[in-house]
Amino acid sequence: MSHEHVSNTKRIWTVFGILSIITIVEVFFGILKPEALHLNSFLSLNLLNWLFIILTLVKAYYIVWAFMHMEGETSTLRNAVVIPVIFLIIYLLFILLTEADYVFEVFKNSTIKWNF
Numbered sequence: 001m002s003h004e005h006v007s008n009t010k011r012i013w014t015v016f017g018i019l020s021i022i023t024i025v026e027v028f029f030g031i032l033k034p035e036a037l038h039l040n041s042f043l044s045l046n047l048l049n050w051l052f053i054i055l056t057l058v059k060a061y062y063i064v065w066a067f068m069h070m071e072g073e074t075s076t077l078r079n080a081v082v083i084p085v086i087f088l089i090i091y092l093l094f095i096l097l098t099e100a101d102y103v104f105e106v107f108k109n110s111t112i113k114w115n116f
Contacts, residue, residue, distance in 0.1 A: 011066070015062070015066045015067070018062060019059055019062065019063070022055055022058060022059050022062075023059070025055065026052060026055050026056075029048060029051060029052075030052070033048060034048070037051060043097065044097055044100075044101040045097055053093065057089065061082070064081070064082070070082070
């Protein structure tokens with residue numbers, strides 16, 4: 001019983017290309033900082049930061065999908081790995097944004113001065 005070796009070179013270059021394009025888009029928006037995204041807010045965070053968060057999550061998901069071989073696993077295992085992580089990331093973002101907004105409002109509306 002022998003197994004034939006299958007080359008994954010095309011798959012690796014495809015993943016590299018997709019991740020590179022997403023990274024280039026992030027760098028492009030980071031350098032240009034379009035006013036339409038930078039000066040408008042949604043849920044106390046400007047749209048440019050939301051774009052970075054979303055693109056970073058897409059990259060993280062694609063890395064897990066491709067390099068941790070999740071595409072070949074059963075849907076039950078995929079869901080058991082991905083759903084808790086998505087929930088925890090959303091929860092972390094909620095806590096960070098809520099606390100950061102609270103701290104900002106405290107410093108903005110009080111006699112306490114920014115010293116950092």
